[in-house]
Amino acid sequence: MSHVSVSADQAGQRVDNFLLARFRGLPRSRVYRLLRRGEVRVNGGRIGPEHRLQAGDRVRLPPVDLPPPRPPQQAPTRQLDELGACILYEDERLLVLDKPAGLACHGGSGIRYGAIEALRQLRPNQPFLELVHRLDRDTSGCLLIAKRRSTLRALHEQLRTGAVKKRYLALLTGQFAGRRQRVDAPLARYERGGERLVRVDAAGKPAATVFHARERYPQATLVEAELLSGRTHQIRVHAAHLGCPLAGDAKYGDPQAEARLGDIGLRRLFLHAAELEIAPLDGVGARHFSAPLPSALESVLIRLRQQTLTPSPP
Incomplete structure (x- = not known):
């Protein structure tokens, strides 16, 4: 020991x-x-995994046989250049990335590298870079990365208390009723055929999402989704729970709707972390960050508007 x-x-x-x-x-x-x-x-005492350590705590560690270290996977130079152009904001404490769709937040489970590994490669002299939160691999938009442990702790506390505001743009299939719908539905993880999924389950963790209609089309609605909690696949599962699954969602979507949208060029999940706001941090006031809708998604909206010559208001 x-x-x-x-x-x-x-x-x-x-x-x-x-x-x-x-x-x-x-x-x-x-x-x-x-x-x-x-x-x-x-x-000297037993503790659970959620126990939070304090400065000066004495931790007893058992002998552990660690697997041999795997050589770090390197992102290609071209992708590093593209990632560097996706940085929305950076100071001595914080980096905000407009994460591209298709790039995981971190490597593992067959993924050679993710955004955090590529950023560490891009900033080799930065001693600390850690994800504050995560986005699904197929979701684009605002991603917070802490450059100090104290900043990471402070932002985690903001996430726990709901002080971080997250707003997404999403295209829902089917008929979204009204201007605003709030979904309060607990979520639980499960496995199906080795795949990890999430479903509405009374025994799950509390989760709430507010959907606001932005623009309507004959068989789809552009919405703003505001997260009031931060569960895995929350927006995707809550949208499906409404009967209006996200466009481009291979896990929870409607195959017939996917085929129609594929005909007009949708090749990815239509979910984008458009805005993120944090409370005052390290003596600096509240800050707001925004990431523009990617051109691949904007072009889908253009084609939907062309199909609907006079889109109806929300």
């Missing part, structure tokens, strides 16, 4: 994340097993 002390910079971390950083390459399931068995202790 060995013991380490928690530094001030590490304070506020969940112990499971602390262990994952300490034992890089160790499966998350193994970390949870160490905690369940009491092999990891904090100040």
Whole structure:
């Protein structure tokens, strides 16, 4: 057994994340097993994975056989150049990326590299770069990356308290009723044929999304979706729960609607993290970031407007 002390910079971390950083390459399931068995202790006591560490805490670590380190996967130079052009904002604490669709937030599970690995490659002298939150691989738009651990902790707290405002643009298929609909439906993860999915489930975690109609077409509606919680696939599952699944959604969508939209050029999930607002941070006032709708999605709207010569107002 060995013991380490928690530094001030590490304070506020969940112990499971602390262990994952300490034992890089160790499966998350193994970390949870160490905690369940009491092999990891904090100040001599057993703790659960959600326990938050404090500066000066003494953590007992068991001996662990780590898998050999895998050589880092390198993003091609062209993609690094493209990613550099997608940076919306950067200062000494924070970086905001307009993440392209098709790029995962991080590598793993067969993905050679993601946005965070590419950014570390792009900023080799930056000692700390961590994702504040995540977007689905097929979702584009505003993504927060912290450049200091203190900033990461502060933004995680804002996310927990709902101080971070997230607004998405989405194209819903079917008939969206009215101008505004709020969905309060708990979500739970499950597996089907080895694929991880999410569904509305009374035993799931609370989740709420507000949809506002922006522009209507004969068989689709452009909406603004405001997240009041941050669950995996939340907008996609809540939209399907309304009977209006997202356009381009291979997991939860309507195959017939997908075929029609494919005929006018939709080749991806129509979901874009258009706006993001954070509360005052490190003595700086509230900040608002926005990412323009990608041209591939804008061209789909143009074709829908051409099909509907006089779009009706919401």
